[in-house]
Amino acid sequence: MTDDDTPPERRRMVRPPTGGTAAGRGMGQKIRTAEKKSLSSQEWIKRQLADPWSERARAEGWRSRAAFKLIEIDDRFHLIKTGSRVVDLGAAPGGWVQVAVNRGAAAVVGVDLLPVDAIPGATLIQADFTEAGVDDQLIAELGGLPDLVLSDMAHNTIGHRQTDHLKIIALIEIAAEFALRTLRPGGAFVTKNFQGGDAGGVLADLRAGFETVKYVKPSSSRKDSSEVYLVALNRLR
Incomplete structure (x- = not known):
């Protein structure tokens, strides 16, 4: 970037x-x-x-256990505000979109390589977010600049540690670039990362562009998973 x-x-x-x-x-x-x-x-x-989280998700009607990760993050940082605009990158199967809609977002647009079953109150696009023009399509569907950008994007691992790591960082960089370029002042960004992943360049950009940047591991993340989330708060201008 x-x-x-x-x-x-x-x-x-x-x-x-x-x-x-x-x-x-x-x-x-x-x-x-x-x-x-x-x-x-x-x-x-x-x-x-x-998994009790998966069982609870099925019982409560969430598309996936990942919904509880965003719920916990939002409970802590109050990211989803009534009337806000939200973009979800890597939206399938739709758990985070459901949370954003249920918590009062006025406009929610999700994009994923795979089709996602319709969610009332949201626009869902099947596309490769990294393709030219898809980012502009998201903003057009949203009806304005986002207040919150979410990214739970993942890639197909090939089992080669270095290659998989580079792919992880590449997705974080792409999502962060979009967030830094489009978020309204005061907006927030959440992206998946992994413990031990060298996201130094991304962190520097986020710390320069946001008031606060934190690492969070939701309790609904599996204990044996290295998954963590980067939460960037209050987009500066």
């Missing part, structure tokens, strides 16, 4: 996740086809079924 008005060359996102639709990320489809899955996939299904 640069300090002048010329945005850096946009990088293409990794290939779309394989196998099914966003709805297939829910448990119903996976349970029905478990016997056809690989051993690792079957183990993932077992963990989901035994």
